[in-house]
Amino acid sequence: MLTSLHPTPTLLPTPLAGRPEMAVDAFLRAWEQADYETMYGLLAPSAKAGMSLQEFEGLYRDSLAQAAVTSLRAQTRSALESGYSAQADLTVIMQSALLGAIEFDYRMTLAFEANRWGIVWSPEFIFPGLTANRRVHLIERTAVRGNIYDRDGLGLAAKGSLVTVGIVPGRLTAEDEVATLAALSRILKVPVEDIRETYANALPHWYVPLKDIAPEVSQANYEILSSLPGVELKEKNVRAYPAGNVASHIVGYMGPIYQEELEEWQKKGYRGDELVGQTGLEAWGEPYLAGERGGILALIDKSGALVDTLAERPATPARSLYTTLRRDFQQVAESLLAQGGKPGAIVALDPRDGAILALASYPTFAPTLFVPAISADNWGKLDADPGHPLVNRALQSAYPPGSVFKVVTLAAGLEKGGLTRDSRFTCRGTWTGLGTEWSKVCWLETGHGSTDVITGLTVSCDVVFYEIGLLLDSLDPNILSTYARGFGLGQPTGLQEMPESPGLVPDIAWKRATQGEPWVPGDSVNLAIGQGFLLTTPLQIARMMAAVANGGALLRPQIVYRIGEEVVLQREEMGWLPTSVQHLAEIKEGLLGVGTLSHGTAYHAMRGLPLEIAGKTGTAETGETDPHAWFVGYAPAADPEIAIVVMIEHGGEGPTVAAPIFRQLVEAYFGIEPVETPLPTLTPTPLPQ
Secondary structure, rough: OEEOOOOHHHHHHOOOOHHHHHHHHHHHHHOOOOHHHHHHOOOOOOHHHHOOOOHHHHHHHHHHHHHOEEEEEEEEEEEEEOOOOOEEEEEEEEEEEEEEEEEEEEEEEEEEOOOOOEEEOHHHOOOOOOOOEEEEEEEEOOOOOOOOOOOOOEEEEEEEEEEEEOOHHHOOHHHHHHHHHHHHHHHOOOHHHEEEEEEHHOOOOEEEEEEEEOHHHHOOOOOHHHHHHOOOEEEEEEOOOOOOOOOOOOOEEEEEOOOHHHHHHHOOOOOOEEEHHHHHHHHHHHHHHOOOEEEEEEEOOOOEEEEEEEEEOOOOOOOOOOOOHHHHHHHEEEHHHHHOOEEEEEEEEOOOEEEEEEEEEEEOHHHHOOOOOHHHHHHHHHHHOOOOOOOOHHHHHOOOOHHHHHHHHHHHHHHHHHOOOOOEEEOOOOOOOHHHOOOOOOOOOOOOOEEEEEHHHHHHHHHHHHHHHHHHHOOOOOOOHHHHOOOOOOOOOOOOOOOOOOEEEEOHHHHHHHHOOOOOOOHHHHHHHOOOOEEOOOHHHHHHHHHHHHHEEEOOOEEEEEOEEEEEOOEEEEEEEEOOOOHHHHHHHHHHHHHHHOOOOOOHHOOOOOOOEEEEEEEEEEOOOOOOEEEEEOOOOOOOEEEEEEEOOOOHHHHHHHHHHHHHHHHHHHHHOOOOOOOOHHHHHHHHH
């Protein structure tokens, strides 16, 4: 409350109704809005003498920026008026990105000049103790960035170092410049004119970074570099990759803060010139990997000596991430993809808890390109690469699954179509269930003969599944779409650490809205064999098969095992497959035959493997010459420990391309000695007609 000692305030009329506290309040509200022009206008005329608006604003902006202040609140606690002067006691609470909330108390003096109350300003109204001979200085405390490991502590991304070669122009005389720049040009491999242009507009005392070099380059040239006038070497922490390019899509990369994101990063305590996680676990784990910044807000004199400490907060240590991956197994998966030379993806899950054991995408990229920041030239090459190496195909690309979808179709037929394991259909190689003008073929031109539905899954008979699709369509055209979603398709899997495509499960409403056409029986028939408009990601298919393997639980895929010392991996059920225990057992029987029975579509690829696998081949038509090759399965079939999907874009036939890769992954995971001779790529033996 104001305590006024002025007997007749009406004798001092002002534009602010004659009250000094109103000038204070207007000043504080303007400060909260960073309206420095209004603040300057509220100063007493005598306070403005010798100080321009630009100088006034610059001092505020520089001081508050140095303290990393993102916002402030101010209030007047009391005011006392005495004749032509007044005093007000204030409290200002500043929110600093590095130091949190900082509270200061001020005593502000006012004077009645030029027929109004004005603030007799001094730098102490910014920070207590600030004077013309002192400045605000923030000593940052930043934790060393945490590492990213595999489950066993083998490094994927770790602390590395680079040496920045820089120059202070004011320490470089004209006589020394020619020789110094010539030496720098030779060591840095940068033209002399480019070096000179870099510091041409710098102030004499500025340190101007020229180029980052590897520590070994710095060491080899240290004697020369340390003797060059004006040259300074500074070491900085950067990312290093102990296993090279392994898991680059998972680890992700770091990069500079973009201008449009600067304000948000500054609110988190970043200056804006740091490198931060941009993709993958580097981005998701930024709060853990970077720790929480702290610092000391101090006043220093012209010599740089500490005068006073205004505020202080310690940094919170960073925490490393331990993934669910096994580095050597991830490396095998990536190598197998690279050997084929075609784009593709491999996903391996633990069906017991949803842990991702391998997640590979090809083509890949070298994360070292982003250390310390990617050049425009390298970014342009990556962006223009037709193989799209920055795309994580395991999560972000969606494909028609082909015959691997027959698992869903069979489940729907058993549950909703009235079928039993003994239900049979006859395959003669062609099918005219939609009419002779819409005839369709089976992959086996001679046909599979009279085939029960479980064997139909084992031999992947298209005609069996055409019939099931047509049957389900006659009952309800949405049955297959509903079951597809029940098996986790058409929606993200729930992986929290990286973005993923939802894929697409078409239905009546979708086709009408997007194609402007009604759903027809042929759509259900195409969907029954995993074709048509259906699109799935490799991760979705892997999770689907993991659910089959574990008895029906759709688990959330997880790729982080531990954050620091805290184990965060926990089994999380997101749903259950819409099928009975009996029907699921029958489906698993059909999948077991794929690799163990002589007429199974992957028998020749799995022959001689000392453990039984269950799985499904897929050859998905794409409208181009070569189809996508799929294989998805789990092992051991009786007590599954791993579910794996292999997808090769335009790779050819699933049994001859994807299935052998699956086998090699199983051998690597279980430590099985591979066969010495290449596996034959034979056509599976058809059943008798």
